[in-house]
Amino acid sequence: xxxxxxxxxxxxxxxxxxxxxxxxxxxxxxxxxxxxxxxxxxxxxxxxxxxxxxxxxxxxxxxxxxxxxxxxxxxxxxxxxxxxxxxxxxxxxxxxxxxxxxxxxxxxxxxxxxxxxxxxxxxxxxxxxxxxx
Amino acid sequence: xxxxxxxxxxxxxxxxxxxxxxxxxxxxxxxxxxxxxxxxxxxxxxxxxxxxxxxxxxxxxxxxxxxxxxxxxxxxxxxxxxxxxxxxxxxxxxxxxxxxxxxxxxxxxxxxxxxxxxxxxxxxxxxxxxxxxxxxxxxxxxxxxxxxxxxxxxxxxxxxxxxxxxxxxxxxxxxxxxxxxxxxxxxxxxxxxxxxxxxxxxxxxxxxxxxxxxxxxxxxxxxxxxxxxxxxxxxxxxxxxxxxxxxxxxxxxxxxxxxxxxxxxxxxxxxxxxxxxxxxxxxxxxxxxxxxxxxxxxxxxxxxxxxxxxxx
Numbered sequence: 001x002x003x004x005x006x007x008x009x010x011x012x013x014x015x016x017x018x019x020x021x022x023x024x025x026x027x028x029x030x031x032x033x034x035x036x037x038x039x040x041x042x043x044x045x046x047x048x049x050x051x052x053x054x055x056x057x058x059x060x061x062x063x064x065x066x067x068x069x070x071x072x073x074x075x076x077x078x079x080x081x082x083x084x085x086x087x088x089x090x091x092x093x094x095x096x097x098x099x100x101x102x103x104x105x106x107x108x109x110x111x112x113x114x115x116x117x118x119x120x121x122x123x124x125x126x127x128x129x130x131x132x133x
Numbered sequence: 134x135x136x137x138x139x140x141x142x143x144x145x146x147x148x149x150x151x152x153x154x155x156x157x158x159x160x161x162x163x164x165x166x167x168x169x170x171x172x173x174x175x176x177x178x179x180x181x182x183x184x185x186x187x188x189x190x191x192x193x194x195x196x197x198x199x200x201x202x203x204x205x206x207x208x209x210x211x212x213x214x215x216x217x218x219x220x221x222x223x224x225x226x227x228x229x230x231x232x233x234x235x236x237x238x239x240x241x242x243x244x245x246x247x248x249x250x251x252x253x254x255x256x257x258x259x260x261x262x263x264x265x266x267x268x269x270x271x272x273x274x275x276x277x278x279x280x281x282x283x284x285x286x287x288x289x290x291x292x293x294x295x296x297x298x299x300x301x302x303x304x305x306x307x308x309x310x311x312x313x314x315x316x317x318x319x320x321x322x323x324x325x326x327x328x329x330x331x332x333x334x335x336x337x338x339x340x341x342x343x344x345x346x347x348x349x350x351x352x353x354x355x356x357x358x359x360x361x362x363x364x365x366x367x368x369x370x371x372x373x374x375x376x377x378x379x380x381x382x383x384x385x386x387x388x389x390x391x392x393x394x395x396x397x398x399x400x401x402x403x404x405x406x407x408x409x410x411x412x413x414x415x416x417x418x419x420x421x422x423x424x425x426x427x428x429x430x431x432x433x434x435x436x437x438x439x440x441x442x443x444x445x
Contacts, residue, residue: 003154004153004242028218029218030213031216034212034221035219039224039225039228042228042231045232046232049231054239055146055149
């Protein structure tokens with residue numbers, strides 16, 4: 001049985017810069033994954049509902065607006081509320097190093113800042129997604 | 134959550150994944166829950182890339198939600214033939230429905246299938262049909278001329294076209310133009326609309342003698358919500374027609390659906406046996422060595438199958 005890794009790449013919040021998100025989406029596609037891309041200005045609620053309906057293994061969110069400390073933990077919390085805490089959550093974008101420990105304490109499993117080589121997040125996903133059906 | 138829906142969305146989503154990844158396991162799930170539910174309306178939306186299929190789907194969802202109906206959507210986008218990966222972006226145009234508890238959207242990669250749908254699309258629609266949705270919409274990958282699988286699963290196929298995409302010889306070709314139950318000319322604020330309408334009407338006229346249902350032509354600008362009420366009216370006309378005269382249409386569809394399932398199953402089983410016994414690998418070696426060729430091998434296969442079938 002061939003199991004394909006499915007990843008949701010989302011842009012929460014109000015900034016309109018999706019180059020990073022698209023770059024990540026392309027890299028994951030080239031690594032053989034199915035990437036659900038939802039476009040700009042998603043709310044945590046819509047991201048979580050989408051993640052559940054699409055039954056993704058991971059959710060990656062790109063934020064350049066500075067609202068990461070609110071939005072990323074909110075998504076983690078809502079996933080937990082819906083019993084979907086097995087979905088891997090990672091973030092990217094303009095996130096200061098000093099905020100990363102806070103995000104990790106709040107359930108964001110990894111943060112990839114600009115300049116991260118694509119192998120790094122591809123391998124992170126491959127190694128950390130749930131292994132069951 | 135709507136009471137009529139028999140599954141929690143998370144459970145439904147997980148079942149879909151199971152069906153997508155494990156074609157044989159899918160059967161065990163489906164054989165017990167499959168129900169031919171004649172109340173569910175199944176709409177297929179197909180057309181070339183960029184014609185506005187997702188925007189139209191978005192508008193149609195909105196209309197059905199206005200009527201209080203639950204809607205399930207399966208949207209297929211192409212998988213890469215090289216890596217198997219895919220970017221599934223149909224949801225970008227359907228963002229308004231992400232938090233609506235009466236709407237379930239699932240994106241699928243085509244995973245090597247060439248008919249405009251994914252290998253598991255039929256199974257997944259059957260699962261969703263059994264889950265009690267009022268309306269199901271299946272959006273195909275952007276198609277060219279002959280990706281017509283959608284006709285074997287949808288009650289009503291909307292073919293979305295845009296003006297200015299080719300000369301009239303394109304319109305005469307067989308295939309995709311023949312499966313439309315409703316022609317939707319989207320981006321109808323662009324030049325060339327009347328010409329396209331005339332071309333489509335010509336095809337309808339040429340085919341009229343063998344058409345039971347004469348496909349209407351509707352003009353829309355989906356992004357501006359223009360013409361959507363007309364589309365809904367035609368879908369409803371088609372529903373009424375199907376209820377009155379469509380028994381054969383549904384029976385034909387089920388039969389062609391089953392034929393495809395049987396072909397996939399039998400073909401897959403035979404290939405598996407050939408590989409298990411090393412026959413397939415052996416043939417391939419023979420081909421490379423020039424001692425046999427695919428046509429000779431087919432003949433042999435034919436003989437072998439005849440013997441196997443007649444023994445049992």
